[in-house]
Amino acid sequence: MKELLEKLDYKNVLYYFTQISNVPRGSGYNDKISDFLVEFAREQNLSFVQDAAKNIVIYKPATPGYEQHTPVIIQGHMDMVCVADEGVQHNFENEGLELFFDGDWIGARGTTLGGDDGIAVAYGMALLADHTLSHPALEVVITTDEETGMYGAKALDASLLHGRYLINVDSEDEGIVLAGCAGGVKVTGTLPIRMTENSGTLILLELGGLLGGHSGAEIDKYRVNAVYEMARILFELRKQEKYLLADISGGKKDNAIPNTASAEILVSDQNAEKIKETILEIFQIHKKELSGREPGIKLEVCEKRAESVPAADDFWTERLLFVLLQAPDGVQKMSSDIDGLVESSLNLGILKIKKDPDRNADLLFCSKEEAFDLKKESYCAEFHFSVRSSSRSYKHFLCDKLRFLFQFFCGECVEDGEYPAWEYRKDSPLRKIFVQVFEKFYGKKPEIQAIHAGLECGLICEKIPEMDIVSIGPDMKNIHTAKERLCISSSIRVYKFLEELLQAMKCDL
Numbered sequence: 001m002k003e004l005l006e007k008l009d010y011k012n013v014l015y016y017f018t019q020i021s022n023v024p025r026g027s028g029y030n031d032k033i034s035d036f037l038v039e040f041a042r043e044q045n046l047s048f049v050q051d052a053a054k055n056i057v058i059y060k061p062a063t064p065g066y067e068q069h070t071p072v073i074i075q076g077h078m079d080m081v082c083v084a085d086e087g088v089q090h091n092f093e094n095e096g097l098e099l100f101f102d103g104d105w106i107g108a109r110g111t112t113l114g115g116d117d118g119i120a121v122a123y124g125m126a127l128l129a130d131h132t133l134s135h136p137a138l139e140v141v142i143t144t145d146e147e148t149g150m151y152g153a154k155a156l157d158a159s160l161l162h163g164r165y166l167i168n169v170d171s172e173d174e175g176i177v178l179a180g181c182a183g184g185v186k187v188t189g190t191l192p193i194r195m196t197e198n199s200g201t202l203i204l205l206e207l208g209g210l211l212g213g214h215s216g217a218e219i220d221k222y223r224v225n226a227v228y229e230m231a232r233i234l235f236e237l238r239k240q241e242k243y244l245l246a247d248i249s250g251g252k253k254d255n256a257i258p259n260t261a262s263a264e265i266l267v268s269d270q271n272a273e274k275i276k277e278t279i280l281e282i283f284q285i286h287k288k289e290l291s292g293r294e295p296g297i298k299l300e301v302c303e304k305r306a307e308s309v310p311a312a313d314d315f316w317t318e319r320l321l322f323v324l325l326q327a328p329d330g331v332q333k334m335s336s337d338i339d340g341l342v343e344s345s346l347n348l349g350i351l352k353i354k355k356d357p358d359r360n361a362d363l364l365f366c367s368k369e370e371a372f373d374l375k376k377e378s379y380c381a382e383f384h385f386s387v388r389s390s391s392r393s394y395k396h397f398l399c400d401k402l403r404f405l406f407q408f409f410c411g412e413c414v415e416d417g418e419y420p421a422w423e424y425r426k427d428s429p430l431r432k433i434f435v436q437v438f439e440k441f442y443g444k445k446p447e448i449q450a451i452h453a454g455l456e457c458g459l460i461c462e463k464i465p466e467m468d469i470v471s472i473g474p475d476m477k478n479i480h481t482a483k484e485r486l487c488i489s490s491s492i493r494v495y496k497f498l499e500e501l502l503q504a505m506k507c508d509l
Contacts, residue, residue, distance in 0.1 A: 004101055010492045011130055017106070017122040017486075021114065022096035026082035029093050030054040030144040030152075033078045037121070037142060044128055053155035054144045060128050062137040069136035069505055071163035074127060074498075076120020076170055077146035077153075077456065081253055085110045085482035086208055086260065105485040115486035116479045117146065120169035123495055127502075135502040139163050146170075146456055147255065149186060149417025153456040158463040165430045165505070167498070168457050171473035172217065174490045175442070177434060178471035180450030182216065182343075182388045183395060183421035183458055186254055187402050189383040191323055191411040193353065195310040198244055201272035202306040205230065205263045205279065207250075209296035212259030214480045215347035215386050216453025219257070219331055220340075224294045226250050226261035227351045229286065231324040233299075234263060236282050238321070241275045243267045244311035245320065247353055254349035254384040256480045261351075266311045276301050310379070319409050320381050324351075326405060327383070333394060342452040344394045346402075350384035380411075388452060390421045422458035422469070424450055430468040437501045472498075 005014055025033035034054035041048040041058045048058045056078070062069065082092035088110035097108040107113055124140035127133070139161060144152030171178050207230050211223045227250035237243065243265040250261030267275050283299045290297055312320065328346045335341040356378050385402060389395035403413040425431075431448070438446045457469045474490035477483075 001099075001101065008488055008492075010495065011126045013122050013126045013491060013495050014488065016125040017118055018099060020118055020121050021099055021108070024093055024095060025078055025080055025114065025118075026092040027079040027145050027148040030079060034144065037078070040125060041128075046128060049160055051155065051157060051160075053152050055152045055156050056142045057160050058124070058128055058140045060138040060140070063134045066134060066136045066506055069507055070165060071137035071139050072135070072502060072505060073139045073141055073161060073163040073166040074120075074124050075141040075143070075166055075168050075456070075460070076117045076124065077143045078117075078121055079145050079147050080114030080116065080118060081112055081147050081256060081480045083112045083252060083256065083480060083482055088482070101488070102485070104488050106488060107483075107485050111482055112480060113484040113486060115476045115484060116172065117170045119474060119486060119491060123169055123498065126495065127498075133499055133502065136505050137163070143456060147253070150419045150454070150456050150459055151417070153459040154419070156463070161464065164464070164467055166457070166460065166467055166469045167501070168455060168469060168471040169473050170455055171451075171471045172476040172479060173473070174475045174487075174494055176447045176449050177431065177438070178451055178455070179428070179431060179448055180390070180424035181422045181455040181457060181471075182390045182452045183392060183419055184386060184388040184454045185395060185399060185418040186416045187385040187387055187399055187413055188416065189385065189402055189406045189411060189413045190356070191320060191381045191383070191406060191409060192356065193312050193316045193320060193379045193381055195312050195316070195379045197308045198266050198311045199307050199309070200266045201269050201303050202246060202309060203243075203265050203267060203272065203276060203279070203301065203303050205233070205265070206300040207261045207297070208259070208300075209298040210259040210294050211296070212257045212481050213478065214453060215255045215257055215345070215349060216388055216451070217479065219345045219347065219452060220342050222293060222330060223257050224290055224297070225329055225348060226258040227348055228324065228329055230261040230263050231321055233279065233282055233286070234265070235321050235325060237275070237279060238317070240278055241267070241271065242314075243275065244313060245317040246309050246311040248320070248381075249352045251348070251350040251384070253480065254386045255347070256349055257347060258349060259481070266306060266309055272303055276303065323381075323405060323409060323411070327385075328398065328401065332398065333389075335390065338450055341450055343391055344389035344398060345452065346388075346398055347386045348383060349386055351381065353379055353381050356380035388454060390450070390452070392421065419454055420458040420462050422455055422461055425468070428468055428470070431470055433504060434470050434501060437504050438497070441497050441500050
C-alpha cells in the first residue's frame with residue numbers, strides 16, 4: 001500500500017489523508033485530531049490558534065509578489081460521521097481507520113471513510129507544507145463537530161479571520177462549484193409510553209440491507225427510511241394479528257437516512273408461528289414494491305421465550321405508530337427558483353425507546369386514583385429529526401408541524417443546532433476568477449449550483465457578511481455510509497486546480 005500510495009500521490013495529499021485517517025476523529029471526539037493539527041503547525045513553524053471548541057486556524061504568510069492580496073481562507077471540518085457496516089465492531093473513539101485502494105478509489109474496511117471532510121484537512125496540510133507554491137497569505141480553518149450541528153463554526157471567533165475570500169472544501173462532485181446551500185435544525189421529539197411487564201413469545205425483527213445515505217445529498221433519491229418501513233410493517237401486522245410492542249429502534253445519526261431498524265413484539269405462544277409467517281408475507285409484498293429503489297432490502301425474523309418483558313399495549317402502540325406514520329419524511333418541497341433542487345426536507349435519523357423517570361405517562365390519560373394504583377415505570381419514544389430548508393420560514397413551519405404532532409399526544413419537541421442558509425450571491429469576484437481558471441484548467445465551464453445539504457458557509461457569512469465564498473471538492477460517493485469512497489485521480493486534479501486558482505490570485509479581485 002505504501003508503494004502504491006507513493007506512486008499515486010501528489011504533493012503529499014494522499015499521504016496526509018492516510019495520516020489523519022489513523023487519528024480518531026468522530027464528531028464529539030475532536031481532541032486527538034485537533035491536537036494532531038497543532039503538532040503539524042508547530043512542525044511547519046507556522047502560527048496557529050486552537051480555540052476552546054478545538055477549532056484550528058493555521059496561518060501561512062504570502063509568498064513574494066502576493067503580499068498585497070487579501071488573505072485567502074481554505075476551510076473544512078475535521079470531524080466525520082462514524083458508521084460501521086452491519087456486523088462490524090469498530091471503536092471510533094480510540095481506533096483509526098483501515099484504508100484500502102480499489103482501483104481509482106479509496107475506502108475504509110467496514111466503516112465510513114471520512115472523505116467528508118478529511119480531504120479538506122489533507123488539502124490544507126499539503127498547501128501549508130508546500131514551499132514551492134506561489135500564493136497569497138493563507139488561513140487554513142478546520143472546524144469541529146460540523147456533522148452534528150456545526151458547533152465548531154458557531155463557536156469560531158470571526159476576528160481570527162483576516163481573509164475575505166473563502167474556499168470551502170466540503171463538496172463531493174468535481175466540476176461543480178457550489179454557491180449556496182440550505183439551512184437546517186435538529187429536532188428531538190419525545191412521546192410518552194406506558195409499558196407493563198408481560199410474558200409470552202418475543203418475536204424479533206431485524207430490517208437491513210437498505211442504501212441509507214446523507215439526509216441532504218441523497219434525500220432527492222427517495223431512499224427508504226428503515227425506521228418508517230419497520231413502522232409500516234408493524235402497522236399492517238396490527239390489522240391481522242394481536243401483539244404487544246416491546247421495542248422499536250433504528251438509525252445512528254440524525255443527518256443520515258437509517259439503513260437498519262429493529263423491533264420486538266410480544267405474542268401468545270400458540271400464535272407465534274402464524275404471526276412470523278404473516279410478518280414475512282407482509283415483507284415480501286413490500287420487497288417487491290421497493291425492489292427498484294432498495295434491491296438489497298432484507299428482513300430477519302426470530303423468536304425466544306420471554307417470562308417478563310416491558311411492552312406497550314394496543315392503546316400506546318397505536319399512538320406511537322400514528323406519530324411515526326404521520327411525521328413528515330423525505331422531500332417536502334422543491335425549489336421554485338432552481339430546477340431539480342430540493343428546497344425543504346425532513347429526515348427521521350434516530351428512533352429509540354428508553355426509560356423516562358421524569359415523566360409519568362399514566363398521569364396523562366387517567367385519574368390520579370388510577371395512576372396511584374398503577375405504579376408502573378414510564379418510558380418514552382425519542383425521535384431525532386434533521387430538518388433542512390433554503391427557506392427560513394418553511395424550515396420553522398416544519399418544526400412547528402412536528403411540535404404540533406407531538407404535543408397533540410402530550411409529547412414535546414426541542415430544537416437544537418440551527419444553522420442559516422448560505423444565500424446565492426449574484427456578484428461574486430471570487431466566483432468570477434474561479435470560472436476563468438476552471439475554464440483554462442479543464443477546458444470547459446464549471447456547473448454552478450446550490451445544494452440542499454448544509455455547509456458551514458452560511459454561519460461564516462452570518463458572522464462576516466462580506467465574505468465571498470465558493471465550495472468545491474473531489475468526487476466522492478456514498479458518504480455517511482460504510483460504502484463511502486473517495487476518488488484518487490479526482491482528489492489530485494482538484495488539488496492541482498486549487499494550486500492554479502491560488503497562483504492566479506496575485507492582486508485583489
